[in-house]
Amino acid sequence: MVLIDCFLMLLLAYGFGFLYYGLYRNLSARVHGRFGPSLAQSFFDSVKLFVKEQSTTFGWMFYAGPIIMATGAVLNVLFIPFINHGDSLQGLSSSANLIVVLYLMVLGPLGNALGVGSNGNPFGVMGITRGLTRLIALELPFYLAVIGVMIDAGSADFSAIFEAQSQEMNLLKHPLLFMAAFISFLGFMGKSPFDVVGAPQEVYSGPATEFSGKFFALLLSQSAMFSFAKLLLMVNLFLGGADDLGDLVLKTFVLFVAATFIGSVYARFSTIQSVEFLMRIPTLLGIVGLALL
């Protein structure tokens, strides 16, 4: 039963991940004043890349990178419940808690660093250095907000967090914590102004520079699934989780649209600027939010 549940969750995450990626391309195209590609385009891209072969190789360490990242993304999807009650679409969430999920969120960038470090491309290394530098700054406000949520619920278990939000969701109870988490969520999603990792005008595609074929497809798929996992986490922590599948789609979509629109009207900060900004404003919001608990 659990296996079927897990399989379904992964399938949903993959589907929603690429659907949202397609929607992102469409929505930002509408902001730009043009028509984007069809929604199915990102699925086609993913499938097409899975049947292509590699053009370069740098040894097995290089391939380990995307695999570790994909592991992180898959585990994240499995450990975050999709629905806030019942038994379906819970995955392994009953045997893990928020702390495991937060720990696993760091696995991706570390795996990336491992793989990219072995290919020797200066742009890749620069991209990953940027990514890790930014990650430190991103985690600070996000963890502050998460700690606030955990204090409020009195537990790190998802069920307790849902329980605490059954009357009023955390977004309304602790708006400051939500703000802090949302700003770093923008960074986690790689949206402007924090999209320093793969800034094309600076470091080409950053960490993804040397990847091709199947492993690039793996990289794309895991990033789509991971994006959906982050959306889920935000929904679970601050929007009270989803009551059913329709609610899930609605809540993740609202968050996603907000992130997309914000991302398309801001210029990119430089690495130092984004670290400074994240260390200052969202962190301050988080601390004040914690103090108000």
Add this chain to the structure above:
Amino acid sequence: MERKTITIFHGPQHPGITGNMSVELELTGETITKARTHVGYLHRGFEKLIERRTVIQAFTIVCRICVPEPDPNEANFALAVEQLAGIEVSEKATYIRVMVLEMARLAAQLLWMAGQSGSVGLGTVGQWSIYDRDLILDLFEALTGGRVYHMYIYPGGVRRELPEGFLERLGALLDYLQKRLVEYDRLFFDNASFQKRAIGVGVVKSEEALHLGYVGQVLRGCGLKRDVRRDNPYFNYAALEFDIPTQSGGDVFARALVRRAEMRESIKILRQVIAQMPTEGAIMQKLPKHRKFTLPKEDTYVAVESARGEFGYYMAGDGSEMIRRMQVKGPSLIHGFTLLESLLVGEELSNVALIMNSLGICPPEIER
């Protein structure tokens, strides 16, 4: 302590570089310790080709010298040939030339805006401004038959009469652009994140700018009121009213603000041109026969203000129908080498594209 550096080539195939050139950067971490410009990916030998061509044959290739805004090249070529051959141009033709040049300036500024916003990852502005530029290109197509290369400003006048209703179309487009500029202000120039990136980056000192021969927005961005249209008027710019906007910062943002103000000035000039355009008069002088079109053994230097600064031509005739020597002086040669190589030292890698775009470096005119 000795610090280790790595050397990377920023370009020629790089989204953050303005055209087919490359900058060799020595980096410590992400800080640039040394920069060297490399060109040569686009050398087409125009100056050599022109030596073997008659005046009229040479006319067909001068517009290819600068891709983003070809019209200053045509204007320069026409000015130089007219000066050497002693040709007078009718009033109507001068007005049409001013109109074409200002439309080209607007188009080039919109293209710059796309590049500048792209360099900080604000792609939305680029998509909008390229659309608006296309509307100007539509007008160019109606007027000249070409969208990017027009081959329109000809020695002796301009090549075609204005189409029916052209000035009305232009007026309507100007109304539209004026409304759009407000939107650009809100999305781009007043955007806090762009200001955060652009203020204090790539600062040029005014003293240096004067002595090292920098032109255009680089000069005006450090508070120096220099503009060929005013200092050394050509066509009938002396009779038109316009301001020369300046800023005092000398940084990327100051140059962006200068360009923003220049777009408004261009619209102002175009409105005057529409109002004053003579209805009568020839647009073309009678020129000698193609093979008999000789230039005297004289030389001259002419310059016009392009969207990125002074654009000059040195032209020498030798008494035959060929041009002995035509040498192009674009703003990019000094900006791309002397200025860029010194500005980049100490900057971060993320600011390379930002600075290059704000200097308006365009490799086709460095290596004609």
Add this chain to the structure above:
Amino acid sequence: MQNLMQHFEIIQKTPTLYALHVSIETLFNTLHHLRYQSDFITLSQLTCTDWIEEERFELGYMLTNLERNCNLMVKCFIGRDDVTVASVVTLFPQAEVMERELHEMFGVGFEGNDTLYDFALEDWQDLPPMRREFDTLAYVQSHYDFRDGRDDNLDVKEQIKIRKAAAKSAKEAQGGA
């Protein structure tokens, strides 16, 4: 400008363009004087013209004044072969790249400029390409192959002739009828 006109033989070409011919010996001193004693503080272009029939190059230093409204071209004839001119990098730092370009394109040497490496061409061993004796066509023929064209690129001149003649005779026949 009046003051300068007393010192040098300056010709006015247009209201804003002046020219001055100097010899190669006095070139550097003249430029030095203009740079520090007059208004012409900027070098905006360095030109070179090949007068092959007179066996000489003409260098032109386009100086621009502080107000940027007046240009003075300081010109100097130099020989065509193995000639070296004093570099003006110390007076005008921007001359560095201009001299590099002329060195590559014309083979003019500039003493005191140690950055005369490749500008636009890479490892160019041939004659400097902007000299007039450089034969572009011969260079192209010796270095590149011309493409034969497409397979269906047939010579249709004959057919066009036949077709035209047929049309003409048909017209004549019609006119006759």
